[in-house]
Amino acid sequence: MNAIEIRGVVKAYPKFTLGPIDLTIGQGEFFGIFGPPSAGKTSVLKLILGLLNHDKGSVSLGGADASGMEVADRNIAMVFQNLALFPHMSGRENITFPLTERGASQAEIAARLKAVSEVLHVDHILRKNPAQMSGGERQRVALGRALAADSRAILLDEPIAALDTRLREEMRIELKRLQRSNNQTFVYVSHDEEEVMAISDRVAVMIGGRIVQVGVPDDVYNRPNCMAVAQLIGSPPMNLFSGRFSDDGWHFECDAFAAPFPLPERTRPGEVGTLGIRPEDIHQTEDRGALSHEIGISSIEPLGGYTIVNAMLGGQLTKIRAAGQIVRADDHAKRVTFDTRRLHLFDAEANRI
Ligand SMILES: Nc1ncnc2c1ncn2[C@@H]1O[C@H](COP(=O)(O)OP(=O)(O)OP(=O)(O)O)[C@@H](O)[C@H]1O
Known part of the structure; x- marks a missing residue:
């Protein structure tokens, strides 16, 4: 009962x-x-x-x-x-x-x-x-x-x-x-x-x-x-990029980037939406492929077991949670990639897709 x-x-x-x-x-x-x-x-x-x-x-x-x-x-x-x-x-x-x-x-x-x-x-x-x-x-x-x-x-x-x-x-x-x-x-x-x-x-x-x-x-x-x-849930909060789902149904396009993500079938081609990615799901990469993005690091906050890297990604402030203690901006890669299994997509009404 x-x-x-x-x-x-x-x-x-x-x-x-x-x-x-x-x-x-x-x-x-x-x-x-x-x-x-x-x-x-x-x-x-x-x-x-x-x-x-x-x-x-x-x-x-x-x-x-x-x-x-x-x-x-x-x-x-x-x-x-x-x-x-x-x-x-x-x-x-x-x-x-x-x-x-x-x-x-x-x-x-x-x-x-x-x-x-x-x-x-x-x-x-x-x-x-x-x-x-x-x-x-x-x-x-x-x-x-x-x-x-x-x-x-x-x-x-x-x-x-x-x-x-x-x-x-x-x-x-x-x-x-x-x-x-x-x-x-x-x-x-x-x-x-x-x-x-x-x-x-x-x-x-x-x-x-x-x-x-x-x-x-x-x-x-x-x-x-x-x-x-x-x-509300998660600290630092999730990074949100507003943009649109491309007409071919394969890309999410925004000012910061246009990249091929495996969009779920539920997304409607051509519609505006938001892509969310948590700070811990953005990783350093040396790869220069379509899924990697260049960042400009503005500041770093070493917090003991992890470091918050504040970076500009296509003009948008983006928070990255990197493992370990990073004390110099130079110690973090200048390119990052998103873990595409951990993307969050929201429709024009801000509901999860
Ligand atoms: N007795 C009351 N008369 C009029 N308005 C009230 C009364 N009690 C609460 N409210 C209003 O209802 C809203 C919600 O209040 P409540 O205390 O339930 O929220 P809360 O989430 O517990 O807030 P907090 O975390 O600040 O304690 C507030 O805007 C408050 O001003």
């Missing part, structure tokens, strides 16, 4: 319309929602939690219609970005708050606290107040509170955005481990594509109040269904 089903949901704010949203999240799934600021990600979580009433459509939880169901009856926990811990309560009181609220027995509270402390390693902070905790500790307490409630699903809204990079990476691994060991449904919102791609079983990409693509991270990265997703 699906943990969460959203069907045709629309919510109109005065200046923003969310939806229509259709989303199915499976029991035990780690589901990521990714999108730029103001895409509507938090609003989707609020719909699930019951903090937001929709104008149209339906939300079901565990197969039951949740319309009109009170927040407390939905049995869903949420970890907010600001964590929303009670400042006057200790770590222990914060974690056990939902259990105390619903009148759980002292024995149950003790058992749940023990279980949560074991997985989150929070024993040493149970007596501290939030003001005495580090960012990572507060984070653990907020998660502990969500886990202690033993809810149907946990919604996490940018839960680690405020932490430093190293701690974020640690927490990411910990979150995934927790979710797996509890086999609990997690819905994880982030505007950090690397984070959401690394942690999620499936990802929904939201833009302007709509979900534009849902898929496993590999699919969203390798088969973005429109140019907007292609540009």
